[in-house]
Amino acid sequence: xxxxxxxxxxxxxxxxxxxxxxxxxxxxxxxxxxxxxxxxxxxxxxxxxxxxxxxxxxxxxxxxxxxxxxxxxxxxxxxxxxxxxxxxxxxxxxxxxxxxxxxxxxxxxxxxxxxxxxx
Amino acid sequence: xxxxxxxxxxxxxxxxxxxxxxxxxxxxxxxxxxxxxxxxxxxxxxxxxxxxxxxxxxxxxxxxxxxxxxxxxxxxxxxxxxxxxxxxxxxxxxxxxxxxxxxxxxxxxxxxxxxxxxx
Numbered sequence: 001x002x003x004x005x006x007x008x009x010x011x012x013x014x015x016x017x018x019x020x021x022x023x024x025x026x027x028x029x030x031x032x033x034x035x036x037x038x039x040x041x042x043x044x045x046x047x048x049x050x051x052x053x054x055x056x057x058x059x060x061x062x063x064x065x066x067x068x069x070x071x072x073x074x075x076x077x078x079x080x081x082x083x084x085x086x087x088x089x090x091x092x093x094x095x096x097x098x099x100x101x102x103x104x105x106x107x108x109x110x111x112x113x114x115x116x117x118x119x
Numbered sequence: 120x121x122x123x124x125x126x127x128x129x130x131x132x133x134x135x136x137x138x139x140x141x142x143x144x145x146x147x148x149x150x151x152x153x154x155x156x157x158x159x160x161x162x163x164x165x166x167x168x169x170x171x172x173x174x175x176x177x178x179x180x181x182x183x184x185x186x187x188x189x190x191x192x193x194x195x196x197x198x199x200x201x202x203x204x205x206x207x208x209x210x211x212x213x214x215x216x217x218x219x220x221x222x223x224x225x226x227x228x229x230x231x232x233x234x235x236x237x238x
Binding site: 001002006010011012024030031076080081085106108113116117118 | 120121122123125126128129130131139141143148149150152153195196197198199200201202204205206216217218220223224225226227228229231232235236237238
């Protein structure tokens with residue numbers, strides 16, 4: 001699909017031009033990760049069929065799996081009612097998390113509270 | 120569970136003291152909505168077992184379903200690897216969306232592009 005100007009303007013980008021994008025495994029239904037997209041990363045995602053995010057820490061486009069090989073093939077993109085969040089249904093080539101866990105949400109808040117570390 | 124100071128400090132709140140919180144139906148696996156939590160709303164969620172968010176537009180605590188009756192009973196709370204996003208597994212008492220759709224993500228980006236409206 002093409003992303004025209006009207007569509008882009010109707011989306012509710014934040015003050016940094018970003019939207020949160022949830023990646024969900026289309027096969028298992030597991031929520032894998034949350035990252036951010038700007039218009040350029042969304043365009044690149046649509047063009048390539050692979051999830052491309054915007055890295056807020058590195059301030060650069062970030063093709064998921066570019067270094068790890070754990071890319072995410074995009075099956076469908078959904079947008080919520082007020083157009084400020086995206087949901088990507090993906091077919092992942094490997095673990096989503098940099099810890100090699102299948103999903104970044106592998107800890108319960110209880111577990112985190114017992115050992116409150118950012119990984 | 121109790122939310123101690125060490126746990127709160129290890130979580131990566133944004134400059135407004137918020138974290139995005141994804142609500143997922145624990146029964147169907149459907150991603151229902153994304154909202155935001157501050158420490159107070161997370162504490163209230165833990166105390167009551169019902170999802171309580173922070174409304175950014177109204178700048179107030181917002182117990183999901185307070186007016187619609189479509190509350191969300193919280194089954195589990197997960198936190199991602201770098202502790203900047205929450206995932207709530209919930210048992211919803213009704214549709215998550217103010218449009219009465221089961222999930223706020225009822226439109227594909229294609230559908231949205233054909234009729235780009237915030238609902």
